[in-house]
Amino acid sequence: MSGSPPWSSSRWHSSQAGFVPHHATSNSTGRLEVASSPPDVQRSLSAANIAGHSSLRGMRRLEARRQMEEANFLSSKARSQNLNPPIDLRMLDYVTAYDDNLMCPICRCPFLDPVVLAECDHCFCRDCIRQTWASTYSPLGPRGDCPSCRTPAKLGPRSATSKILVNITDDLLVRCPKSEDGCKAQVKRGEVQDHVNIYCGYAYMECTADDCELHVLRKDAAEGCLHFGVSCLDCRQSMQKASLETHWRVQCPDRKVSCELCKEAVFNREWDTHSRETCPAISIPCPGKVFGCNSRSKRSQADVHAKSCTFAKLTPMLTAMQQRMDEQEAAQKVMVRKLEVLEGGFQAVQTILSTKQEDPDQVGADESRIPLLTGRPHQRGDSGGMLDAMVVETDVGAFVFPPPSSSSRPSSELVHVRAGASLPPLYSAPMAPGPRPADLPEPFTMDFDMASPFPPPAANGPYISPLHHLLSMHESLRDEMSRMSAALQELDGRQSMQALNENLRTREEISYMAAQVAGLSRQVHWLTSAQLQRQQHGGAGRQAAGAAGPSGSDIAGAGAGVEAAVSTAASALRGAARIVNAGQGMTMRRGLSEEGRTKL
């Protein structure tokens, strides 16, 4: 309000020195001139009144009088409205709390001229329900849906509620609408218009001076006409005497007003800062408010309270802890993300392992992962230990608290480093398998389903930790290995039995052949000796010794040749038998070597 006044102050140069009678100022035509006519009308009306009474000149005269009275009434009403506009009863401040049931659900004020909808018994102010239905015009009168329950309803002429409700709401105490200007009156709501119109010292009325048409506050009316120019002694601003009081109370920047709370006089221009910040009587919350102290104390006594209040004492510490907790929370978020990455890594391990399962060539490649049939407990312990160490390290990383001294430094950095350090062994183990042994066994076919012990990861269910997951996989691999070895042993046995049977049959055949050959050899021997005897008989008898000699020796040589051939065949048979035996041994060795490879 300390800004430039709505009129130009330069016009008032001449009157700055002090009081100047208002008659000295120039006339101007304004809307107040309209309001100034009624007194004349009134005077002429009373004259007409007297004239009418005395003469009684018939209906026309009476009619004219009635019209004049009406005009008079309307104009005086218009003037009083101009001075004191009708009070908007919804804008009033209620002194005491009122029952919520007395409140109109639309304007949230105590009912004003309440009406009840016959269709559903809901109650509203007449104006409120009219305005609600303003958009749905009907020639049969206001109608629409009830705002509370949407029942179609209408406003009949007999919708008014009982007098009791009207009386209760009209008897509620309100502050005078001029309370901002200084009126301290508290009146019943039903009487507030009368208060302003008739009694309120801060309502306007016509100036008592006969020749003055301006209005003054009712309380100043007795002081005569105050409509002359003055200038404020404090700020040198020009105004009328009638408005000086208001100027001093609200506007004048160089005038002191007394603070209602601390009883101190404060300059108007400093009032904003005083009421907001510096007033010692304004109650401020305890510094420990956020931690639970609900006490408020006056600014001047805030220190006293802070000394005795546990919350206020703990506030610095609690604030620091709060800050630390926030940091921890941020760090934990980082850890959660890390954990997700780790779990992703384990998933990768799992997929790698199950693909290796389908290609057994690679299973053998990573010797350290797959224990041999004998168990090799030390190696399993080693890998388990490594995993244990990893998990422990991760845990430590997630839950480590920074030392109190380093509270300012975010601990997430520390955690990050630790988590990063624990990552490499995890990734390197499955990703980069160790060097392959030189003597890789060739892939062998399997007559049983090897993928079955590794159900898909999703069906495996959640494991307590990745370590458990790996261990369980390890376990099932070992089972698989023992099944495999049992199967191989069975196969081996069957194969050696088959070889044995085959050998027996071959040996029998060989011995049978050997017997035949021996029979043959005996026959040949008998034939040879029989031939020799015959030759000796014939040669001796007929002296053909010269011719027979050579032929006899020929036959003897042939017999010896047959004998030699038969013995060669026999030795060949023996050799065959040896070979069969040797073959059996070879099969056995092969079986053993295959078993050995499988075991590898």
Place this chain on the structure above:
Amino acid sequence: MANRLGAMSSASAANQGAKSAGNPSRPAANGNVIKRLQSELMALMTSPTPGLSAFPAGSDMTKWNATVTGPSDTPYADLTFKLTLSYPANYPYAPPEVLFKTPIYHPNVDMAGRICLDILKKGGDGSEGAWSAVLNTGSVLLSIQSLLGEPNNASPLNGEAALLWDRDQTEYKKKVLARHQEPEDVEAADVA
């Protein structure tokens, strides 16, 4: 006769009585709107509803900020959403304009934060609005909160969300979390 001083006096009276009742320089309806909003604010402060809050944004009583927390057992559980409410001059005979300031993935909210909700539309001849003068800030926010858990998939603004809601709640929740921003982040973005 009336003179310049008279005009001046009435001007100064109008000036100093800016807050007094029935001041002709301000529309009377506006005063009633503010009075009603003050009454609503008082009710919200004295009996707060869990998961809802509302307060005037600044000195202008007809612009409010509000927060709504997603109901538990919905994809919006534990998420807090910021909204703005703007009250028209003929409030409560017309509904406030409500906008989501926090980005939200919901069948009945579009990318600009506009909400498709029957009680936020003025009813009357032919229109489908269900606004009623007895509704208030608290009941509007409550309706919006329940809309989070029970979207109206028959008339979606975000058709994809409506389809996903019926098909895959897990994926839906993922989308909700991806779209959501903490109120502090939204504020930071506003400042920047």
